[in-house]
Amino acid sequence: PRLALLDGDAMPIPVKLDILAITSTAKVVDYEIETERYNKSAKRASLPQFATMMADDSTLLSDVSELDTVPPQSQTLTEQRLKYWFRLADPQTRHHFLQWAEKQPPS
Incomplete structure (x- = not known):
């Protein structure tokens, strides 16, 4: 196929x-996954700069982090965010979320 993409000044891209x-x-x-796989393959039209390169984070995950415990003052913010996203969800998504929440062990 022959395609021509033009920018705002009608110049070819x-x-x-x-x-x-x-x-x-x-x-x-x-x-998304297929495009990422293609971009990593160094083929004719691949764009490796758009492929996600995974960093070696094994050292980050080996120890206890400050992110492992939630500070008490942020619980209010977490609750507000949960309520916000719950209100935005459609009824079916709300139902699935509530079913999932009921199955979670108490913290």
């Missing part, structure tokens, strides 16, 4: 085209 081959047999394709 350089484009590289390729086919995103999907090898997954799942009914629902996660295009």
